[in-house]
Amino acid sequence: MYYIFITGPAGCGKSYLTYALTNWLEDHGLDAISLNLDPAVDWLPYTPDVDVRDYITVSEVMKKYGLGPNGALIATMDLLINYLDNIRDDIESFKSNYIVVDTPGQLEIFLFRSSGPFIISSLTEGHKNVVLFLVEASLVSQPGMFLSLMVLALSATLSHRRPQILVISKSDLLSNEKIEQIKMWLEDPYLITQSLGNELKPLNISQYDLSQIIEYSMSIGLRDAVFVSSITSSGLDDLYAIIQRILAGGEDFYTEEPSQIL
Numbered sequence: 001m002y003y004i005f006i007t008g009p010a011g012c013g014k015s016y017l018t019y020a021l022t023n024w025l026e027d028h029g030l031d032a033i034s035l036n037l038d039p040a041v042d043w044l045p046y047t048p049d050v051d052v053r054d055y056i057t058v059s060e061v062m063k064k065y066g067l068g069p070n071g072a073l074i075a076t077m078d079l080l081i082n083y084l085d086n087i088r089d090d091i092e093s094f095k096s097n098y099i100v101v102d103t104p105g106q107l108e109i110f111l112f113r114s115s116g117p118f119i120i121s122s123l124t125e126g127h128k129n130v131v132l133f134l135v136e137a138s139l140v141s142q143p144g145m146f147l148s149l150m151v152l153a154l155s156a157t158l159s160h161r162r163p164q165i166l167v168i169s170k171s172d173l174l175s176n177e178k179i180e181q182i183k184m185w186l187e188d189p190y191l192i193t194q195s196l197g198n199e200l201k202p203l204n205i206s207q208y209d210l211s212q213i214i215e216y217s218m219s220i221g222l223r224d225a226v227f228v229s230s231i232t233s234s235g236l237d238d239l240y241a242i243i244q245r246i247l248a249g250g251e252d253f254y255t256e257e258p259s260q261i262l
Contacts, residue, residue: 001091001127002247003099005120007156008134009149010105013169013230017134018102019046020230024240025098032098035091037119038105039076040069048102050090055083073106077115084122091123107152111159120160128247131156131164132239137171137227141178143195146185163246165224167239172229179227186225189215 004021006014018034025032033049040058056079062072091099101123103110110116120129133153140146157164171179185192189212224242228235 001099002097002243003101003124003127003129004243005101005103005129005131005160005162006134007103007107007111007131008167008169009107009136009152012134012136014105014134015041015044015046015102016230017132017167017169017228018100019044020233021236021239022046022098022100024233024236025100028240030098031094031096032100033091033094033096035087035099035101037080037101037103037110039080040073040104040106044102049094049096050087050099052080052083052087054090055086056080073104073109074113077104077109077113077119080119081115081122084119088123107156111156117160120162129162130243130246131160131162132167132243133157133164134167134169137168137174137179137182140168140182141174143185143192146182146192147196165226165239165242165246168225168227170229170231171227171235172232 006018006021008014018036022032022034034046035050035052036044036048037052039052039056041053056076058069058072058076061067061076061079062069065072065075067075103116110119120131133156135149135153140149153164153166168182174182185195226235226238226242228239
């Protein structure tokens with residue numbers, strides 16, 4: 001079995017990509033199921049084949065322990081560990097080749113607390129896996145936000161320590177001119193520092209130092225980059241090609257030179 005974890009900040013399109021990618025795999029004759037790992041979600045654009053909410057939900061934890069929404073979500077993710085055996089059994093009952101995993105909207109709770117990486121490790125034990133890190137196209141078209149999200153992508157990789165693909169979601173909302181601009185930034189990190197211009201002065205960081213940080217993020221935290229639209233299905237062919245290269249090719253963390261499919 002191959003696990004594909006879909007992560008990213010709230011609102012970046014994780015659930016829609018889970019739906020689109022699962023359908024794409026099935027349409028191309030590949031056995032695939034969807035797994036929802038968000039215990040707080042009220043609505044999804046798809047019906048999960050395996051759903052964490054069958055075992056635990058944030059609303060139940062709020063009632064039982066008298067917690068607010070944020071505290072309950074943290075507690076729920078910690079308590080979820082008790083149900084991993086059940087979830088694994090549910091997954092294995094499908095005997096599917098691909099498991100597309102929709103993760104919680106609150107990225108920091110899933111990836112930057114110990115329970116998140118532990119859940120990933122426990123579910124994927126003995127199976128190859130890859131993490132997709134989604135960033136919204138309209139946000140990365142802004143130089144300051146581009147830099148912030150690249151550093152966040154690097155932080156995510158250092159937390160889960162698995163091969164990671166940068167997915168620029170909702171790309172159908174961008175003009176061709178904007179897409180070409182982002183591609184140039186991805187190809188040459190120094191260009192992003194030039195675009196920031198005077199915004200760098202309060203940071204007391206040189207353009208060279210900042211471009212080195214971005215280049216490091218590109219080489220370790222991003223590995224690949226692909227533009228995708230879950231609405232039009234554009235980019236899914238390229239995304240699958242990268243996923244298959246990593247999963248079937250057996251790439252190890254930190255061993256490959258960075259590249260982009262642009």
